[in-house]
Amino acid sequence: MRNTFIKELEKQAETNEDIVVLVGDLGFSVFDNFRKKFPDRFFNMGIAEQNMMSVAAGLALNGKKVFVYSIIPFVTARCIEQIKNDICYPNLNVVIVGVGSGVSYGSAGFSHHAIEDIALMKSLSNMTVLTPSDPYEVRKLVSECCKYVTPTYLRLGKNNETTFNDENQEIIIGKSHYIKEGKDIAIIINGNIIEEAMIARKLLESEQINPAIISVPTLKPLDKLFFNDIFKKYKFIFIIEEHNKTGGLGDSLFALNKENKYENSIEHIAINDSFIKTVGDNKYIRKSLGLDANSIFNKIKKKFEEHDEN
Amino acid sequence: MDLEILENKARKLRRDILKVVASAKSSHVGSMLSIIEILTYLFYEKMEFNRSNYKNKDRDKFILSKGHASLALYSILADKDIIDKSQLETYCKNGGKLIGHLDHSVEGVEISTGSLGHGLPIATGIALANKLDKLNNKTYCLIGDGECNEGSIWESFIFIANNDLKNLVVFIDANKLQGYDFCDKILPENRLINLLKSLDLNFYEIDGHNFSDLQKTFEKISSSDNNKASIILAHTTKGKGVSFMENKLEWHYKSPNVEELKNALEELR
Incomplete structure (x- = not known):
């Protein structure tokens, strides 16, 4: 899912110049290409997720389409007030992308498990919550996200998942x-x-x-x-x-x-x-x-x- | 800059605020009174901000991070006819239009604040977007000295210090008091200043109630030849302008009664 996400984001960024990507000090080897291709629209915000979320809000206030990326606990629970006050309340154009759904980060332990994130994100007004089940859905949802101007949480698994959807399955936000x-x-x-x-x-x-x-x-x-x-x-x-x-x-x-x-x-x-x-x-x-x-x-x-x- | 006009405006804003706070029986009057000169200078001298242009895409933006001082900004918006003057009377009242902490549902407000430590990173994002778009617009942000307790403020400063945001000016309203103590008891001011200086940005220390100081500082900022953001630590007095409110913790919470309001307005004639 992760690589599919980044690949599709790269594709969208080619035509949508408003896209700006903020990452919380991760992306080693997987974001290298994106970073090289769009050096002005990719920021490693460091290990500082509260700042990262509010900066995303500021960018979105000025018309940017912002994707914020990190491991799920760090882009949800760690900075939930920034998401609530600065992104959801003003209904801003920010897509929060978390990697490592459930126990994807198995042996890393409870700090890296994501088993409360849906509850947290679902409880925020104005928030759309996306939980794709395979890489195909991820790819389609990233392009769907780019059509909307609304706070969105995109919950990713890890990498190399099998695709189960048919190649012509329609994926629209709001549909199962x-x-x-x-x-x-x-x-x-x-x-x-x-x-x-x-x-x-x-x-x-x-x-x-x-x-x-x-x-x-x-x-x-x-x-x-x-x-x-x-x-x-x-x-x-x-x-x-x-x-x-x-x-x-x-x-x-x-x-x-x-x-x-x-x-x-x-x-x-x-x-x-x-x-x-x-x-x-x-x-x-x-x-x-x-x-x-x-x-x-x-x-x-x-x-x-x-x-x-x- | 016409000093007399600005000073009269500041007095008028203080009177407006006191009347509304007394009527609403609301808190934070001390925090509002300490930032009046900074806001007056920005909104009546520095930024071009009026009814006809406040929504323009290329406007300078002001972010009030200490959202509990909302009424100071609401009063300016009313004074400039961006919101209806009658709305001020509804501040914090049942069914009213003006929410206690700064809210973007009010015309002319860029973003809602209230929980501390949010406005600075938002202003940083705005400044970053302007830089990416190669626009010359300025972003002004006002934070409190107590607010500098928040970790997110320092996360932001780390980013600002590393990203050449010349278009960003951060005011720190150093009014020396926070919710339940003098700031010095939590984060001593000399330590705060040392931390700020260590960021290696353009750093200025001024009298936050002195318009000439404000003007001189902005002259220095515009003539600086680096690409750094600026921090203006403004020494201010909490409750400024009303003798019995100055430097008193209780005026973070209390609202003036009829007698106190009368005396306060008398001092601000």
């Missing part, structure tokens, strides 16, 4: 869509946890269970029309996200479901309000949290069998 159609069960995901969901789906297929997979590239505003349809069409809903249960995609979908008094069976597979102390890589920690393909497969299979017995 199917990755796979299915029967009875819908698995709704945000972010690169899709890779676990897709493996789980393969395993389920061999048991003659065919869940739909749904991606949510825009978490806020939620595509209510689309999800109302999903709630009507699928009895069993599994929401999977690499984020705390509080404040993420789950909350948004539960609220919509309740608002319209649907009677789906909904299970939320996410992180259970606890800091992660497990040492290990992304995959290893996912497994310890029950967010790996096998755990997902088992949960869905169990649910389906219980239902069959009734």
